[in-house]
Amino acid sequence: GQQLNQSPQSMFIQEGEDVSMNCTSSSIFNTWLWYKQDPGEGPVLLIALYKAGELTSNGRLTAQFGITRKDSFLNISASIPSDVGIYFCAGRRLASGGNQFYFGTGTSLTVIP
Amino acid sequence: DADVTQTPRNRITKTGKRIMLECSQTKGHDRMYWYRQDPGLGLRLIYYSFDVKDINKGEISDGYSVSRQAQAKFSLSLESAIPNQTALYFCATSDFGLAGGGGTQYFGPGTRLLVL
Numbered sequence: 001g002q003q004l005n006q007s008p009q010s011m012f013i014q015e016g017e018d019v020s021m022n023c024t025s026s027s028i029f030n031t032w033l034w035y036k037q038d039p040g041e042g043p044v045l046l047i048a049l050y051k052a053g054e055l056t057s058n059g060r061l062t063a064q065f066g067i068t069r070k071d072s073f074l075n076i077s078a079s080i081p082s083d084v085g086i087y088f089c090a091g092r093r094l095a096s097g098g099n100q101f102y103f104g105t106g107t108s109l110t111v112i113p
Numbered sequence: 114d115a116d117v118t119q120t121p122r123n124r125i126t127k128t129g130k131r132i133m134l135e136c137s138q139t140k141g142h143d144r145m146y147w148y149r150q151d152p153g154l155g156l157r158l159i160y161y162s163f164d165v166k167d168i169n170k171g172e173i174s175d176g177y178s179v180s181r182q183a184q185a186k187f188s189l190s191l192e193s194a195i196p197n198q199t200a201l202y203f204c205a206t207s208d209f210g211l212a213g214g215g216g217t218q219y220f221g222p223g224t225r226l227l228v229l
Contacts, residue, residue: 003155027126029166030216033217033218035220040201040223040225041222041223042203042221042222042223043118043156043203043220044220045217045218045219048217062133087187088155088156090218092207092218099144099148099207099218101158101205101207102156103156105153105154105155106155
């Protein structure tokens with residue numbers, strides 16, 4: 001199955017620094033989603049993007065739907081220790097009868113106090 | 114209360130045993146999915162269902178079966194469990210979503226399965 005190209009795979013940053021990660025695909029999507037997953041838990045939706053060029057914020061998080069519809073990025077400003085976790089991107093495309101979702105392999109974020 | 118629930122949260126079983134993982138949702142979504150997650154491999158789709166009478170295989174359906182008992186319930190069965198089915202399993206739901214927007218997916222908390 002198709003996986004999205006997500007980078008970087010891991011990041012180690014100091015508390016207070018900004019973080020940026022992105023996802024790219026060879027195919028276009030109708031929706032881009034960003035999730036955070038804590039160990040042993042399910043992914044939790046952070047931001048959903050529905051239109052090319054859309055820029056959406058959720059607190060210290062900002063994400064954008066790329067103009068080409070083939071990419072998206074997520075920024076976290078002024079990181080704090082509770083930002084630690086794995087961040088996943090997902091793209092949605094309409095298939096016959098409904099939605100198909102494709103996932104990135106995740107960015108593991110470590111915040112050093 | 115959680116919108117998507119999974120039972121059990123943890124399960125240990127032996128090779129050859131049949132087991133069932135259950136998923137329930139209160140979001141009113143028609144579409145439900147089962148994924149497995151392995152370290153370094155991300156989420157892989159096992160089966161999905163777009164409504165009660167619709168069942169579709171995902172990319173790794175071999176060794177699994179599903180049942181959509183109602184709009185709110187979607188269960189995953191391992192017919193004869195084997196060790197390489199040890200993984201974290203997630204159920205998810207989504208609304209319909211038109212080409213121009215919508216279509217957001219919500220995950221359950223996961224079931225950690227160990228096959229000995």
